Amino acid sequence: MEQFLFQFFNLDIMIHAWPIMLRGFGMTLLLCAVVIPMGLVGGLLVALASTTPQRWIRWPTAVLVDLFRAVPPLALLIFISAGLPFAGIRLSPFTAVCLSFLLNNSAYYGEIYRAGIDSIGTGQSEAARSTGLNAFQSMAYVVLPQAVRNVLPDLVSNTIEVVKLTSLASVVAFSELLYSADMARSITYNASPIVMAAGFYLVLLWPAVRLASRLERKLST
Amino acid sequence: MTRSERFIDTFFKYDVMQQYWPDILKGLFVTCQIAVLVVIFGLALGLGLAILRCYRVRLVNFCIIIFIDMLRALPPLVLILILYFGLPNIGITLSGYLVLWLVLTLVLAAFAEEIFWAGILSVPQGQWQAARSTGMGYFQTLIYVVLPQAIRMTIAPLTNRTIAITKNTALGMVIGVGELLNQATTAQSFAGNATPLMMATIAYFILFIPVVYAGRRIEQAFAWRKR
Numbered sequence: 001m002e003q004f005l006f007q008f009f010n011l012d013i014m015i016h017a018w019p020i021m022l023r024g025f026g027m028t029l030l031l032c033a034v035v036i037p038m039g040l041v042g043g044l045l046v047a048l049a050s051t052t053p054q055r056w057i058r059w060p061t062a063v064l065v066d067l068f069r070a071v072p073p074l075a076l077l078i079f080i081s082a083g084l085p086f087a088g089i090r091l092s093p094f095t096a097v098c099l100s101f102l103l104n105n106s107a108y109y110g111e112i113y114r115a116g117i118d119s120i121g122t123g124q125s126e127a128a129r130s131t132g133l134n135a136f137q138s139m140a141y142v143v144l145p146q147a148v149r150n151v152l153p154d155l156v157s158n159t160i161e162v163v164k165l166t167s168l169a170s171v172v173a174f175s176e177l178l179y180s181a182d183m184a185r186s187i188t189y190n191a192s193p194i195v196m197a198a199g200f201y202l203v204l205l206w207p208a209v210r211l212a213s214r215l216e217r218k219l220s221t
Numbered sequence: 222m223t224r225s226e227r228f229i230d231t232f233f234k235y236d237v238m239q240q241y242w243p244d245i246l247k248g249l250f251v252t253c254q255i256a257v258l259v260v261i262f263g264l265a266l267g268l269g270l271a272i273l274r275c276y277r278v279r280l281v282n283f284c285i286i287i288f289i290d291m292l293r294a295l296p297p298l299v300l301i302l303i304l305y306f307g308l309p310n311i312g313i314t315l316s317g318y319l320v321l322w323l324v325l326t327l328v329l330a331a332f333a334e335e336i337f338w339a340g341i342l343s344v345p346q347g348q349w350q351a352a353r354s355t356g357m358g359y360f361q362t363l364i365y366v367v368l369p370q371a372i373r374m375t376i377a378p379l380t381n382r383t384i385a386i387t388k389n390t391a392l393g394m395v396i397g398v399g400e401l402l403n404q405a406t407t408a409q410s411f412a413g414n415a416t417p418l419m420m421a422t423i424a425y426f427i428l429f430i431p432v433v434y435a436g437r438r439i440e441q442a443f444a445w446r447k448r
Contacts (some may be wrong), residue, residue, distance in 0.1 A: 007310040008303075066437075069384075070429035071422060072391035075402050079422055081416035082406065086231045115440070161385070162292070167296035171395055178299060191307030198299050205294035212293075216339055 017184040017193045024180030025200050030168045031094075031176055035101040036159060042102055043109020048124040048139070050110065051117050061110075068107035074168050076100045081172045093174040097166075105162055112154045116147030153215035160208050164201070177201070230414075237416040241408040243421045244398050248404030249428065255318070255400065256387045259325040263386070264379075267333025268324065274338055275363055285334065292331035297389050300324045305396045315394040329386045340371035377443045380436040388429065401425065 020025050049061040068076070081096035091099065119144050128138030148155070170179035184193035222230070274285050292300075305320045315323070344367045352362040394403040405421030 003311050008307055066430055066433050067426065069433045071425045072388035072402070073263065074389075074391040074424055075421060077419050078394075078402065078406060079415075082409065083232070083418040086413075086415040087228065099273075164294075164296040167298045170298070178296070181299075181438075182295070182302060185302070185306060189310070191303055191310065194299060194303050194307065198295055198303065200301060201296060202291065202294050206290060209290050209293045213335060217342065 024177040028177040039105030042106030046110025047113030065107045097169045116151035157212040232419040248401035252401040263329025266330035270334040271337035272412045289331040321393045338431040340375040377440040
């Protein structure tokens, strides 16, 4: 038991690691602040492209979405950060992470918005159009607000997934929370810093997880 | 060299493909193996926990909720690193393969439990009462009446979640499991060429596009009726 506490909940090591963990946590928050809005906007564009009447826009979008949903996010990230340099495209870890998250998250958020738009009957947009709103207005003021409300639980739980995914950035040496923790672990030969990182993630995400399951249940009944 | 030649030489070099395709294939096999094991055990454990939760024993349910909340809130990579690097220090050494399987199974079980539970809750009370009044026991009602209806409602979200978690097998790369992405990055650093990564990407397409497509069809088939 003592051994267990020493290896996983070592207070000395945790206190020493605190400053670099805090910096890592700051980087994680920064990363979230960049990639979540990017994904939300990118996803909206994807959803609009995959619900237009124009077939030549809809089909390529659907194919791209399926491609990016089929590749594990880590594989996409590695491809961008380790594969593209061979083609002469060198990105900083931060840019590589942002680009791979944009591609991956737009596909996921896009699917969610699309399901929301599909859940709104065509009567809504027809009625909106007949009052004199143009296509853009009827989408923006009538269809989307209802669509987003219908898929709010999915948007929240996907956002949780995105925050969790930022931990992948540690693999390409971007100094976010998990990377800092792993550095501290390899210096101290002790797993406490990673347990500490887990603590940070729990503090950040537990309320969100509770919210997500409450929203899911509210809408399903 | 023209631009397109350079592109092909970087991502589709024939020599490299020929040399490394057995490794990529081996990796693909390992990825499939872990994926199947995770799906089987994760879904079974999730369903088991959901059934257990139906008995509404307060302490048990509290533990289940803590368990699923933690696994939903923590990035799988964090759990993998804790188990892989932490456990050996207290005398328990698990192989990377085992750690990857264990973590992904637990994560899938947590998400599956939540989805099954939501499904069970959405079955109207009248179904329970009717079944009980025919003389069925609680467990029989659950198995023969409630679960068949609940599971039908959970198929769409469950498929999507299962796909997402199965793709996390790529995390095995970080702890040296010889799965697809690991084989590809190793081959890439030996070959000094991005072709193996492209091969792995294509292998992922082949593996997951049918699943993603099937998931989409299932979602449409089970979607809510339009209002």
